[in-house]
Amino acid sequence: xxxxxxxxxxxxxxxxxxxxxxxxxxxxxxxxxxxxxxxxxxxxxxxxxxxxxxxxxxxxxxxxxxxxxxxxxxxxxxxxxxxxxxxxxxxxxxxxxxxxxxxxxxxxxxxxxxxxxxxxxxxxxxxxxxxxxxxxxxxxxxxxxxxxxxxxxxxxxxxxxxxxxxxxxxxxxxxxxxxxxxxxxxxxxxxxxxxxxxxxxxxxxxxxxxxxxxxxxxxxxxxxxxxxxxxxxxxxxxxxxxxxxxxxxxxxxxxxxxxxxxxxxxxxxxxxxxxxxxxxxxxxxxxxxxxxxxxxxxxxxxxxxxxxxxxxxxxxxxxxxxxxxxxxxxxxxxxxxxxxxxxxxxxxxxxxxxxxxxxxxxxxxxxxxxxxxxxxxxxxxxxxxxxxxxxxxxxxxxxxxxxxxxxxxxxxxxxxxxxxxxxxxxxxxxxxxxxxxxxxxxxxxxxxxxxxxxxxxxxxxxxxxxxxxxxxxxxxxxxxxxxxxxxxxxxxxxxxxxxxxxxxxxxxxxxxxxxxxxxxxxxxxxxxxxxxxxxxxxxxxxxxxxxxxxxxxxxxxxxxxxxxxxxxxxxxxxxxxxxxxxxxxxxxxx
Amino acid sequence: xxxxxxxxxxxxxxxxxxxxxxxxxxxxxxxxxxxxxxxxxxxxxxxxxxxxxxxxxxxxxxxxxxxxxxxxxxxxxxxxxxxxxxxxxxxxxxxxxxxxxxxxxxxxxxxxxxxxxxxxxxxxxxxxxxxxxxxxxxxxxxxxxxxxxxxxxxxxxxxxxxxxxxxxxxxxxxxxxxxxxxxxxxxxxxxxxxxxxxxxxxxxxxxxxxxxxxxxxxxxxxxxxxxxxxxxxxxxxxxxxxxxxxxxxxxxxxxxxxxxxxxxxxxxxxxxxxxxxxxxxxxxxxx
Numbered sequence: 005x006x007x008x009x010x011x012x013x014x015x016x017x018x019x020x021x022x023x024x025x026x027x028x029x030x031x032x033x034x035x036x037x038x039x040x041x042x043x044x045x046x047x048x049x050x051x052x053x054x055x056x057x058x059x060x061x062x063x064x065x066x067x068x069x070x071x072x073x074x075x076x077x078x079x080x081x082x083x084x085x086x087x088x089x090x091x092x093x094x095x096x097x098x099x100x101x102x103x104x105x106x107x108x109x110x111x112x113x114x115x116x117x118x119x120x121x122x123x124x125x126x127x128x129x130x131x132x133x134x135x136x137x138x139x140x141x142x143x144x145x146x147x148x149x150x151x152x153x154x155x156x157x158x159x160x161x162x163x164x165x166x167x168x169x170x171x172x173x174x175x176x177x178x179x180x181x182x183x184x185x186x187x188x189x190x191x192x193x194x195x196x197x198x199x200x201x202x203x204x205x206x207x208x209x210x211x212x213x214x215x216x217x218x219x220x221x222x223x224x225x226x227x228x229x230x231x232x233x234x235x236x237x238x239x240x241x242x243x244x245x246x247x248x249x250x251x252x253x254x255x256x257x258x259x260x261x262x263x264x265x266x267x268x269x270x271x272x273x274x275x276x277x278x279x280x281x282x283x284x285x286x287x288x289x290x291x292x293x294x295x296x297x298x299x300x301x302x303x304x305x306x307x308x309x310x311x312x313x314x315x316x317x318x319x320x321x322x323x324x325x326x327x328x329x330x331x332x333x334x335x336x337x338x339x340x341x342x343x344x345x346x347x348x349x350x351x352x353x354x355x356x357x358x359x360x361x362x363x364x365x366x367x368x369x370x371x372x373x374x375x376x377x378x379x380x381x382x383x384x385x386x387x388x389x390x391x392x393x394x395x396x397x398x399x400x401x402x403x404x405x406x407x408x409x410x411x412x413x414x415x416x417x418x419x420x421x422x423x424x425x426x427x428x429x430x431x432x433x434x435x436x437x438x439x440x441x442x443x444x445x446x447x448x449x450x451x452x453x454x455x456x457x458x459x460x461x462x463x464x465x466x467x468x469x470x471x472x473x474x475x476x477x478x479x480x481x482x483x484x485x486x487x488x489x490x491x492x493x494x495x496x497x498x499x500x501x502x503x504x505x506x507x508x509x510x511x512x513x514x515x516x517x518x519x520x521x522x523x524x525x526x527x528x529x530x531x532x533x534x535x536x537x538x539x540x541x542x543x544x545x546x547x548x549x550x551x552x553x554x555x556x557x558x559x560x561x562x563x564x565x566x567x568x569x570x571x572x573x574x575x576x577x578x579x580x581x582x583x584x585x586x587x588x589x590x591x592x593x594x
Numbered sequence: 595x596x597x598x599x600x601x602x603x604x605x606x607x608x609x610x611x612x613x614x615x616x617x618x619x620x621x622x623x624x625x626x627x628x629x630x631x632x633x634x635x636x637x638x639x640x641x642x643x644x645x646x647x648x649x650x651x652x653x654x655x656x657x658x659x660x661x662x663x664x665x666x667x668x669x670x671x672x673x674x675x676x677x678x679x680x681x682x683x684x685x686x687x688x689x690x691x692x693x694x695x696x697x698x699x700x701x702x703x704x705x706x707x708x709x710x711x712x713x714x715x716x717x718x719x720x721x722x723x724x725x726x727x728x729x730x731x732x733x734x735x736x737x738x739x740x741x742x743x744x745x746x747x748x749x750x751x752x753x754x755x756x757x758x759x760x761x762x763x764x765x766x767x768x769x770x771x772x773x774x775x776x777x778x779x780x781x782x783x784x785x786x787x788x789x790x791x792x793x794x795x796x797x798x799x800x801x802x803x804x805x806x807x808x809x810x811x812x813x814x815x816x817x818x819x820x821x822x823x824x825x826x827x828x829x830x831x832x833x834x835x836x837x838x839x840x841x842x843x844x845x846x847x848x849x850x851x852x853x854x855x856x857x858x859x860x861x862x863x864x865x866x867x868x869x870x871x872x873x874x875x876x877x878x879x880x881x
Contacts, residue, residue, distance in 0.1 A: 054676070059757035061785050068761055088675040088753050090786070093668070417661065456773025465599060476764065531761075 051508060051584075051592045052083040056098065056107040061452060062091045062226075063110065064474050068531045069180065069498060069522070070108040072568075076521040080575045081592035092228055095239035098501065099328060100132045100392055102139065106502050106509065106518065110183070112242045113495040115257045117164050117543050118358040121149045122332025124176060129505075132392025133238045133328025139505035140176035153336065154282045156274060156355040165549035168541045172552055172560035174512050178519035180498040181528050181536040182544075184491055186473040188461045192486045193217045194443070194468075202470045205248045205256040205265065208446060209409065209431060210439030219445040223457040225471040227418045227450045234401035235366045236316070238328035238392065243496070246448070249423060250296075251366030251406035254287055254306065262360045263438075266290060266301065266367060266407065266430075272356055281338055281351035283359045289346040290430045295369045296411040303348045307340040308370035310350075316396055317389040318374075320381045325389035327397055336362040372405055409441050421448045455480050462487055475535045497542055507594065513582040519561040521575060526568030600777045607710060607778065614711045619718060622814045627722040634724065641726040641862035645733040652737040659744055660784065667786070671751040674789065678752055678836045686755045687762050689831040698766050701828035704821070705768060706775055708828075709793055712821045716800050719811060726862055728807055731854040735803070738850035739795045746842075747787040754788040756833035763833035791835040794843030795850065797825035802851045 055077075057063075057070040070086055077084035087104070089097055098107055112134075113119055122128065126146050128135035148170065152163040189197040195212040202208065208220065232240040235247045248256075252266040264270050272285040293301040313334035315324040326334075336359055339351040352359040373396075380395055381387045389396070403412040409431055410423035423446045431440045449466065451457045454477035457469045462482045472494070473481075481489050500519065502509035509515050524538035540558040541548045557563055564578065565571040576586065585593045619628070631638070659666075713736075720729035756767050769776040804811065804818035826843070829835035835843075859866070 059675075059753040059785065060760035061753075061757055064760045067758065071759070085676045085680065086758070087673065088758065089673070090664075451777075453769050453773050453776050455770055456776055459773055460599065476760075476770075 049594045050083050050587075051081075051594045052085070053077060053105045053508075054085050054087045056087045056089060056094060056104045057109065058091050058094045059088050062094070064476055065183070065531050066108050066110065066498065069500075069527055072527065072531075073106075073108065073500065073518075073522055076570045076575075077518070079570055079572050080521065080579060081586055081590050083591070091226060092239045095242075099134060099137050099238045102132070102137060102503065102505070104501075104503050105506075106500055108498070108500055110242065110496050110498050111177075111542065113497060113542065114361060115260065115495065116358060116361045117167075117547055118153055118332060118336070118354065118361050120167070120171075120542070121153055121358075124171075125149050125332075128331060131326060131328075131331070133326075133331060135326075135328070135331040138176040138501055139503060140174070141504075142170075142174060145170055145174065153354045153358045156357050160355065160357060161547070164543070164547050168543065168548060168552055169560075171542070172540055172558075173516075175502065175515040175519050175561065176504055177499045177501040177542075178515070178522070178561070179539050179542045180500065180522065180524045181532065181538045182497050183472065183475070183494050183532060183536045185494045186475075186478055186481075186535065187469050187490045188458055188473070188481055189468045189488045189490060190461055190464065190466075190486055191488050192464075194220065197468075197488055197490060202468070204258070205253075205409070206258050206439070208249065208443075209441055211442055213443045218443065219447055220443045220468070221466040222446065222448050222468045222470045223451045223460060223466045224448050224469075225450075225452055225454060225457065227452070229448055230415050230419060230421045230450055231417050232400045232402070233404040233412070233421075234397065234399055235368070235404075236327040236329050236397040237401075238397070246410075246421065246423070247366055247404075248408070249410045249446070250404050250408045250412065251368070252293075252301075252408050253364045253366055255360070255363040257360075257364060262363065265438075266293060267363075270363065272359060272363075274356055275351075282354055283352040283356050285350040285352070285359065285363070287348045287350065289348075290436075291346065293407055293430055294428050295372075295407045296405050296426060297369070297372075299369060299371060300345075301367065301369075301407050302345050303342045304345075305370045306348055306367055307342050308373070309365060309368045310334060310337050310340050312368065312373060313365060316377070316394070317381070317387070318377055320377065321387050321389040323388075323391070325391045325394060328392040329397075330365050333362045333365045366406065369405055369407075410446055413445065418450055420450065422446070423448075453477075458482075475532045478533070478535065493537070495544065497539065498536075499542065511582075516561050517575070517578050517582060519558075520564050520578070521570065523563035523565065523568045524558065525556060526563075530568060599774065603774050603778045607707060610707050611710045611714065614707070615715055615718065618711075618715050618814075622715075622811055623719055623722045630724060631722045638721060638724075638726050638729070641865060642721070642730050642733065644862075645730040645737075645858070649733045649737045652740045656740055656744060659748070663744075663748060663784065664786075667748050667751055671749055674750050674752040675758065678789070678838050679758055682837050684759065684762070685837050686830045686833065686835075687759070689827075690762060690765060693766050693831070697831070698771060701766070701824070701831045702768055702772055702775070704824045705793070705828040705832055705834075706778065708821050709797065709825050712797055712800050712818065712825065715814075716803060716818075719814065720803075720807070723807075723810055727858065727860060728803065728810075730862060731851075731858045732799075732803055734858050735799050735850045735854040736796065738853050739792060739799060739846060742846055742850065743790060743792045743795065746789055747784075750789040751786045752788050752836075753786060754834050754839070755830075755836055757785060759833070766832055768832040768834065788835055789839050790842030790846050791826070791829050791839040792843065793829050794826040794835070794840045795846040797822040798844050798847035799851055802847060 055070045055074055057066050060067045074084045074086055097103055122135050124136055124140050126141035129139045129141050148163060148167045152160055152167060155163055193214050196210050228240045229246055235251060254265060254267040255262045255270055256265040266289060267287045268290040269288045270285060272283060275281045275284045289301065289303060295301060312318065313327055313330050316327050317325045336352055336354040337350055338353045341349045343349065376396055402415060409426055409429045411426045413422040413424040415421045425441045425444050430436050431438045451460060454474040458477060458480050460466045461469060462484065502515045504510055528534060528536045528538045538554055540552050540554055540560055552559055564575040579592065587593060716732055720732050756763050764770055801818050801822035804815045808815040826840050830837060830840060
């Protein structure tokens with residue numbers, strides 16, 4: 005067909021076509037004009053996706069995964085781009101604003117599979133915070149999340165296995181790999197380094213300083229620690245971080261076991277079948293514990309904490325305002341009854357296993373936080389506490405007042421956070437069978453680079469690198485007698501998160517196909533230099549059913565291709581069979 | 595402990611730059627001009643004081659914005675990393691194909707030491723001229739570069755190539771090879787301050803001034819050009835800036851030099867005041 009409309013032989017002059025187009029009279033004979041128009045439409049309808057991630061300064065491996073995904077998306081005809089945000093802005097975009105298509109990041113996970121309840125339950129799909137950032141809503145899946153929470157033992161294991169299989173089908177997020185956590189420590193100034201996670205409550209306990217050493221010099225690559233110590237902040241930390249050093253919890257997790265902490269004794273048992281609760285606990289607090297402002301720690305503070313973690317406005321605001329963190333922990337607790345200053349009874353909506361996690365929230369001093377809420381409620385005539393965003397959950401909380409083994413000493417933004425030993429802490433008592441803090445001062449210095457952090461420990465400019473060292477820098481760890489290289493597997497996992505609230509990822513087929521554009525085995529080899537374990541499930545091996553075990557590829561959503569090389573034709577065919585269409589230039593249409 | 599590393603790097607930079615300055619002053623400025631400067635420094639300082647004061651205020655502002663900038667940027671800034679990357683793609687990676695150990699060492703040296711020297715030396719050289727205009731214009735042009743650059747930093751939030759393409763840039767990336775410099779640049783900059791490249795604009799500013807003053811300092815002109823070009827290239831070679839940032843830096847330099855020419859009079863404010871003071875009694879006489 006002759007498509008040159010300027011050709012006089014066509015019978016329609018160019019000017020006439022233009023005039024007709026301008027007056028809205030579309031001539032049925034002017035097929036060329038139609039084609040031009042549809043080409044414009046196609047450009048507008050092209051599927052465009054923005055991958056949110058942090059810059060290489062924040063997480064070099066995440067950027068590399070994001071770029072791999074970007075390239076592969078482009079190959080299958082998507083107009084892909086990378087939206088790069090600083091660490092805190094990244095979390096703000098994903099967790100609070102929920103303004104993303106898909107993202108690449110690392111999930112802090114948790115020691116019990118119940119963290120999935122918080123991460124995926126549809127009840128939280130509209131809340132801001134770590135609770136369900138994907139907007140995922142699936143009724144049978146909700147039922148499974150609730151069932152695993154109530155169950156214990158083998159029954160729970162079976163439910164979790166089913167849950168993981170549904171998760172692998174539905175893909176609200178796509179787990180990629182568990183990184184290894186690498187750190188370096190100097191052994192000439194401190195003894196007793198172990199692979200314990202340094203941000204856990206046991207992290208800095210039991211370290212023996214050499215003579216005349218009164219300060220532990222720790223490096224972190226993340227400067228957020230020097231600006232914000234609010235335990236409720238969603239965006240200024242991923243894991244518990246220093247919060248666990250400044251605040252105590254009733255119990256704490258160590259090597260997978262629950263260890264009584266602020267509680268001298270925890271009796272946690274499944275309730276009878278006819279009970280209102282699934283499990284019950286009797287808690288006795290340690291005697292004479294104090295907050296850093298010398299106020300006593302009472303059972304009342306524990307009750308306050310659980311009440312507060314349900315609604316940070318304590319019922320004063322028009323709508324409830326649950327915090328953007330610890331959401332799953334708090335909802336596992338149904339009732340808290342204070343018996344006296346040291347005795348409490350807790351009733352759980354969870355079984356014994358899932359309830360353990362609820363006992364690890366930081367215990368906040370009621371007198372301080374009540375004042376905070378009161379002053380904020382009085383400041384404004386109509387008190388609204390926007391969920392996840394209001395002042396109380398975003399304030400810097402400097403100085404923090406907890407009851408933990410360390411108390412705040414000083415900070416300087418982007419430079420350091422200095423904590424000092426809290427001498428009244430129970431771990432320092434003779435009759436308490438827990439390791440104590442040896443050193444007087446703990447200083448976190450900010451050093452943005454993994455390579456420069458390693459160099460400083462090697463040059464005796466610091467004692468320890470607390471942040472996970474990036475895989476690319478591990479070659480520079482020196483082989484010196486005074487420098488220990490500590491390595492441990494991580495619970496945290498790299499993943500691609502999808503915004504299931506909007507097109508195209510409201511469609512599980514789209515999520516599955518995009519998940520098949522990444523090759524975790526190749527990513528682990530090429531990007532992590534082998535310092536990671538590829539995975540198809542977001543939980544450690546003991547929870548993963550055989551069907552989901554890693555056998556060189558993801559059994560549920562295997563990579564389209566091999567060795568990181570995408571088989572573009574197969575991927576495009578999969579998209580077409582899922583109902584997507586390509587234009588004549590191979591671009592994917594929305 | 596943070597300060598220790600910084601002090602160490604700073605001392606090292608100060609020592610090297612001081613050495614370069616002494617050699618250059620001897621080579622380019624010469625004994626005669628120095629003697630004259632020692633004799634006439636008071637009026638010259640008086641003449642240049644306002645321009646100097648403005649520069650100090652601007653540098654102080656830069657310091658303040660380092661803390662306050664991110665908050666303001668968050669509200670009014672536009673995320674541009676994607677845009678820059680879409681526009682120029684992997685252009686800066688062309689330098690990776692010519693990368694060698696020597697070249698990386700050269701550009702790292704230029705980026706830190708060469709740059710510091712390039713900015714300070716003209717200050718001394720122009721102060722040593724009996725006509726203070728070049729000196730006043732230079733200080734004003736520096737101030738303009740900073741002020742306009744800072745405004746862009748607030749408006750444009752973008753990460754440089756090293757943050758976007760870390761794997762391709764590992765060979766030359768400044769902070770991987772010389773992590774100690776990160777402490778230095780962190781003191782004066784943030785990783786989202788990439789558009790425009792102030793390294794480029796200030797170096798180019800010095801280059802243009804060297805051209806304009808080539809009759810006074812003929813031997814400095816070629817040296818300044820080589821250094822300025824090297825600084826601009828180093829920002830891309832080391833993966834710190836996009837080519838777009840460098841182009842914008844050049845434009846900023848041209849604009850700042852031109853504006854400094856418009857703003858700074860042939861005669862200093864001190865001289866003008868003296869003239870006015872002299873003329874006023876004249877008028878009184880007439881009345």
